[in-house]
Amino acid sequence: MSTSNTVSDRAQEIVDEFSLFSDWMNRYQYLIEMGDDIPLLPEDMKSEEYYVHGCQSDVWIRVEYDEDEQVLHFQGDSNAKITKGLAALIIRVVDEQPPEAVAEASFDFLDDIGLHEHLSSQRNNGLEAMIDQMKKRAQAFRN
């Protein structure tokens, strides 16, 4: 997946990728395709423990701490394609990062991918809930 290492490097990488598309339909298409690359949470783990509340669709995000590498691993899924793409996008930024980097990660780059004007108006897309849950879990693994 990502070759660069910091949260902001990866965020910039995503912004650059989205900037290649001139119209919103292609940006959506790309977002949906990103969902296909999500580190998929296995069906039998789709439990209340990993469920993200506050979305119109079903979303699960699992965070696991790798003690050897001292980084977090993420898995996720959603039954809505746009939501799944969003989950994949934020996971790509925070996956294999140390807990403190995830807890303090900025997601302001979402303003710059040419979808935010639209996505931010959607209270139900669960973006905020997903980010919130990821950060809380990361916080718990800190220190």
Place this chain on the structure above:
Amino acid sequence: MPATTQPTSDTTSFDVEAFRAQFPALQQEVYEDTPLVYLDNAATSQKPDAVIERAERYYRRENSNVHRGVHRLSQDATEAYESARKSVARFINAPAPEQVIYTKGTTEGLNLVANTFGQQRVGAGDEILLTEMEHHSNIVPWQMLAEQVGAEIRVLPVTDRGVLQMDRLAEYLTEDTALVAVTHVSNTLGTINPVKDLIDAAHAVDVPVVVDGAQSAPHLPVDVQALDADFFVFSGHKMFGPTGIGILYGKREHLEAMPPYQGGGDMIDRVSFDETTYDAPPHKFEAGTPHIEGAIGLGAAAEFIMDLDWSAVQAHEDDVLAYATEQVRAIDGIRLIGTAPEKTSVLSFVFEDIHPYDAGTFLDRLGIAVRTGHHCTQPLLKRYGLPGTIRASFAAYNTRADANRLAEGLHRTREMLG
């Protein structure tokens, strides 16, 4: 029916283009490049100039507290506020304006009845009869009441097409039934319920009926006396009026016997620390400074509707709904939810393989405003085994052209997400 990009619903005397031109919010583009198609009217309707200008005039010229001052402005404000009540009384054919109580909306109206009349009439072991298609607003207040007094909630089921199972009413309307609360029109399915039949059946066994008219007031002529409803509640904002204002109509004998809902100014006769006596209805139920410009705006909305040739408007609305239904039904992979013979204004559907949220998000970017999700009717969606639907809901200003935009948008949605 062949698809066409021109509105062709000029089979009635209702001039929809002239009507539509009175709604400024409909004349805009969204995302800077896309003309808006507003199909979320079951959530809230847009407002005509007549209502916007009336509310503005209140703030520019009449702003003052009602029922208090002897001064000119207060008299003007009070006159406008009470005159609006008379307009609403005419709108629903209430016997007297005193039976028209201003509320915040349908939800508050239902809570008011549950907390006053409900407390008087429903006791331990009694049953409250609801239907499977109720909005959460017409479920939760009754559940709270039932929990407080030890009553039980019974639920009249719906058929697969979304019709109340009236043939099973005898199973549900029992000697223990103390109250019935039913929606006139389903906000999720568009079904028009036979509330008159339900009311007659309930009255035959002396059971009062509360009607949720949130979705009917904007689309059907409402006559509370012909219905013989004990209570009829609705919201201003779904019928071209302001938000934050609604109406509770009640039979006079009920309103007089009910205790107040909230205490405060404007609802009292005399106050002392030993004893307080209450004003008569409607003021008994209107504690505190009310939503004055909301009430005045609602009065303007009621007058606005009453000025229309309503049978022509209904013919137009029926035409657009039927046309939209055919256009949407023809799209591969779409299944309609709610195909009752008696329907108004709501078209709910699902794609077999596209989540409603994805479809709604994509449609939004195409300028088409629909609602997706459970529409505050989770028990109904559960009955159909669905997480949600896509709901297009129409108002008198919508046209066949809007229906065409919706159908085109759904075709593109299927290509993109299917």
